[in-house]
Amino acid sequence: MTTSPTPVRGRARGPEPAGVPGRPPWPLLVPALAGIAFLVLPLAGLLVRAPWSTLPQRLAEPQVLQALRLSLVTATVATGVCLLLGVPLAWLLARTDFPGRRLLRALITVPLVLPPVVGGVALLLVLGRRGLVGQWLESAFGISLPFTTAGVVVAEAFVAMPFLVISVEGALRAADPRFEEAAATLGASRWTVFRRVTLPLIAPGVLAGAVLCWARALGEFGATITFAGNFPGSTQTMPLAVYLALETDPEAAVVLSLVLLAVSVLILAGLRERWVNRVGG
Amino acid sequence: MSLRARLVVERPAFRLDADLDVAAGEVIALLGPNGAGKTTALRALAGLTPLTAGSIELDGRPVHTLPAERRPVGVVFQDYLLFPHLSALENVAFGPRCHGVPRAEARRTAAALLERVGLAGHASAKPRQLSGGQAQRVALARALAVRPRLLLLDEPLAALDAHTRLEIRSGLRRHLADFDGATVLVTHDPLDAMVLADRLVVIEGGAVVQRGTSAEVARRPRTDYVARLVGLNLYRGTADGPEARVGDVVFSVTQRLHGPVFVAFSPAAVALYRSRPDGSPRNLWRGRIDGIERYGDNIRVHLEGPITASADVTPAAVADLDLSPGQEIWAAVKAAETHAYPA
Numbered sequence: 001m002t003t004s005p006t007p008v009r010g011r012a013r014g015p016e017p018a019g020v021p022g023r024p025p026w027p028l029l030v031p032a033l034a035g036i037a038f039l040v041l042p043l044a045g046l047l048v049r050a051p052w053s054t055l056p057q058r059l060a061e062p063q064v065l066q067a068l069r070l071s072l073v074t075a076t077v078a079t080g081v082c083l084l085l086g087v088p089l090a091w092l093l094a095r096t097d098f099p100g101r102r103l104l105r106a107l108i109t110v111p112l113v114l115p116p117v118v119g120g121v122a123l124l125l126v127l128g129r130r131g132l133v134g135q136w137l138e139s140a141f142g143i144s145l146p147f148t149t150a151g152v153v154v155a156e157a158f159v160a161m162p163f164l165v166i167s168v169e170g171a172l173r174a175a176d177p178r179f180e181e182a183a184a185t186l187g188a189s190r191w192t193v194f195r196r197v198t199l200p201l202i203a204p205g206v207l208a209g210a211v212l213c214w215a216r217a218l219g220e221f222g223a224t225i226t227f228a229g230n231f232p233g234s235t236q237t238m239p240l241a242v243y244l245a246l247e248t249d250p251e252a253a254v255v256l257s258l259v260l261l262a263v264s265v266l267i268l269a270g271l272r273e274r275w276v277n278r279v280g281g
Numbered sequence: 282m283s284l285r286a287r288l289v290v291e292r293p294a295f296r297l298d299a300d301l302d303v304a305a306g307e308v309i310a311l312l313g314p315n316g317a318g319k320t321t322a323l324r325a326l327a328g329l330t331p332l333t334a335g336s337i338e339l340d341g342r343p344v345h346t347l348p349a350e351r352r353p354v355g356v357v358f359q360d361y362l363l364f365p366h367l368s369a370l371e372n373v374a375f376g377p378r379c380h381g382v383p384r385a386e387a388r389r390t391a392a393a394l395l396e397r398v399g400l401a402g403h404a405s406a407k408p409r410q411l412s413g414g415q416a417q418r419v420a421l422a423r424a425l426a427v428r429p430r431l432l433l434l435d436e437p438l439a440a441l442d443a444h445t446r447l448e449i450r451s452g453l454r455r456h457l458a459d460f461d462g463a464t465v466l467v468t469h470d471p472l473d474a475m476v477l478a479d480r481l482v483v484i485e486g487g488a489v490v491q492r493g494t495s496a497e498v499a500r501r502p503r504t505d506y507v508a509r510l511v512g513l514n515l516y517r518g519t520a521d522g523p524e525a526r527v528g529d530v531v532f533s534v535t536q537r538l539h540g541p542v543f544v545a546f547s548p549a550a551v552a553l554y555r556s557r558p559d560g561s562p563r564n565l566w567r568g569r570i571d572g573i574e575r576y577g578d579n580i581r582v583h584l585e586g587p588i589t590a591s592a593d594v595t596p597a598a599v600a601d602l603d604l605s606p607g608q609e610i611w612a613a614v615k616a617a618e619t620h621a622y623p624a
Contacts (some may be wrong), residue, residue, distance in 0.1 A: 081606070136469065178358065178362055179364060180366075181329050181349070182356070182358055182363070183375070183379075184328075184329070184348075184349040184350045184351070184353060185327050185328075185348075185349055185352075185355065185356040185424075186328070186348050186355075186376035186379055186424075186426075186427055187376055187427055188350055188379040189379075192379055197364055200364075201365070201366065203366075262526040
């Protein structure tokens with residue numbers, strides 16, 4: 001991911017380089033080139049070592065398609081859950097004031113820095129069969145989340161939601177609140193203001209947040225394997241399949257990795273294209 | 282009275298306390314320097330800034346307890362704040378839609394309003410495709426679309442260039458004349474205020490310092506700010522019959538008054554002399570030139586001395602008198618053009 005989790009605004013990105021013109025000094029240039037190599041070489045290595053001749057057959061293998069399908073579906077559903085819960089949460093953080101708001105904000109961003117495995121353990125303790133909430137879910141509704149596809153979605157959403165919340169909150173803070181005032185003077189209730197003015201204004205920020213969130217969910221490993229396990233077909237997502245394949249069939253791991261890379265690049269490129277159009281049109 | 286309001290808004294280091302009475306169909310302009318509290322007053326009327334004390338009555342009904350969205354008030358904001366993602370038509374239809382008008386009817390109302398402001402051909406344009414003048418008219422149509430009883434305009438012409446301003450000002454005047462509710466307009470431009478408003482209310486430092494028709498305010502300014510706006514020299518003095526004394530300078534005045542007065546005269550009424558002119562010692566003082574600048578076709582000379590004054594003289598006079606900053610000069614003003622009125 002090259003997109004930073006800072007607020008992305010609906011302005012053209014990549015402005016003219018600022019600063020003094022001239023050749024960059026070598027103490028900056030050399031580490032920068034090393035940085036490029038460090039980020040790009042592994043991706044190039046993946047392409048170089050890919051078993052291109054057997055790629056079509058390998059891609060058609062049911063395990064690959066199964067894992068890919070599961071990954072895409074769970075990441076998308078997790079992003080949907082994050083949008084549903086995260087956008088209102090970001091609004092609450094950006095537009096209202098209540099005691100403990102700063103503390104809440106800090107708590108919400110904890111999953112950003114928490115090792116995902118720890119997140120998985122925490123989820124097990126709360127939503128597991130003997131967990132605080134999980135016990136009650138099981139006895140009252142017969143719902144059990146751990147080691148199910150729904151559990152994968154829960155794990156991914158837990159890890160990815162902060163990206164969305166922070167992105168949307170940033171967009172909300174950057175949006176001119178006077179548009180909301182104008183809407184209020186025209187008779188719009190707060191809900192109407194949100195739906196018809198605020199949300200369209202921050203749409204680019206929501207989209208950016210959703211992309212970050214989706215990418216994070218797609219790559220989720222630690223929380224997923226801890227909370228949902230590694231069952232092919234129901235909880236074995238692409239990253240888990242890659243890790244498992246690395247031990248048994250390294251070539252398969254390369255193929256799976258290639259697929260993940262291709263999907264990420266495709267989605268990112270497609271969205272960037274739409275962004276550019278949005279800004280330019 | 283359609284609008285009867287006492288607005289008190291207290292903030293750290295600022296207090297607004299202003300009374301406003303506006304009849305139905307009347308337009309009043311809140312005039313004042315930056316930071317005087319004009320916009321705060323407007324926001325308080327709209328319900329965007331809470332009142333610390335006071336009340337707002339519209340057509341005899343208290344509205345200050347209502348939130349902004351329940352007040353029968355339309356606002357044209359300084360930079361219009363048209364919703365960028367909606368077309369001109371959708372912007373105007375937004376208000377009626379929020380008031381529960383069915384979509385088709387709201388769009389009909391909006392189309393009729395756009396036609397009235399001469400923008401029927403721009404209904405589907407997005408705000409960024411509109412010129413400043415067009416955006417201003419869409420903003421007016423949007424505010425009128427909710428059929429407000431009180432129309433508020435915040436610096437409605439400030440964002441326009443000089444040429445557009447002239448055109449939009451006369452159009453706005455026509456639309457305000459058609460509006461049957463009360464209108465409060467905020468501006469720092471005396472010309473906008475005088476052309477658009479029936480009455481002026483001048484606010485300085487959060488308090489009303491003068492109110493009246495534009496003719497009254499222009500002829501008899503009561504603060505330095507208003508005097509500067511209308512281009513008069515203004516002093517506080519003491520009158521005794523045909524004379525008014527301002528510091529060490531004695532003026533013959535046309536009015537006969539006693540006690541504290543304002544003395545005002547136009548810069549064009551001031552004549553400058555290199556040596557002391559003969560005749561009456563009244564209306565005459567010796568000052569020092571503080572600055573010289575171009576002012577329309579004439580030259581404006583700023584004088585320091587017993588009183589600070591501006592004098593408008595012709596370029597020829599500047600050449601004849603060989604005026605330069607720092608120079609000592611005699612200044613005289615004709616008695617017939619010196620006005621005094623009670624302070």
